[in-house]
Amino acid sequence: MPVFTSDLGSNVDDAFITAVDIVWANVHPFFAGINVSTSASWTFKFFDEFVFTPAKTAGKDAIISEVGWPTAGASQGFADPTVSNLQTFLNTFICSSNSKGLKYYFFETFDTPWKSAKWTTLEGSWGLFHPNRSIKLPIILPDCVF
Numbered sequence: 001m002p003v004f005t006s007d008l009g010s011n012v013d014d015a016f017i018t019a020v021d022i023v024w025a026n027v028h029p030f031f032a033g034i035n036v037s038t039s040a041s042w043t044f045k046f047f048d049e050f051v052f053t054p055a056k057t058a059g060k061d062a063i064i065s066e067v068g069w070p071t072a073g074a075s076q077g078f079a080d081p082t083v084s085n086l087q088t089f090l091n092t093f094i095c096s097s098n099s100k101g102l103k104y105y106f107f108e109t110f111d112t113p114w115k116s117a118k119w120t121t122l123e124g125s126w127g128l129f130h131p132n133r134s135i136k137l138p139i140i141l142p143d144c145v146f
Contacts, residue, residue, distance in 0.1 A: 033077020
């Protein structure tokens with residue numbers, strides 16, 4: 001039975017890799033304050049350098065357990081939480097990741113108002129859809145043709 005946990009990509013170290021069968025890491029360029037125009041390339045580089053390569057060296061698989069872009073709340077450095085920036089991230093990350101064979105889980109499907117109520121607006125606004133299941137317009141999900 002494979003055993004794993006997920007943590008921030010910046011918390012992945014040799015002890016973490018040794019303790020799990022599959023290395024799962026959350027990689028959010030938004031929290032690194034990265035401008036959305038370079039966020040996909042930053043994500044690939046960060047994941048490769050700090051998670052994938054060390055995991056591969058240890059003979060283990062690595063997966064991005066959370067990656068996405070928020071649409072509301074406070075900015076972080078050069079990262080602004082807007083619907084248009086979510087679209088840019090989708091356009092630059094999804095098809096490229098798929099063509100690289102990168103394993104990831106997009107974060108997240110729906111906005112979560114309970115997180116906004118408990119913490120901040122930012123925490124509850126990572127969804128592709130509103131809580132009522134309507135897509136955040138004008139978002140268009142990429143059609144990745146290979």
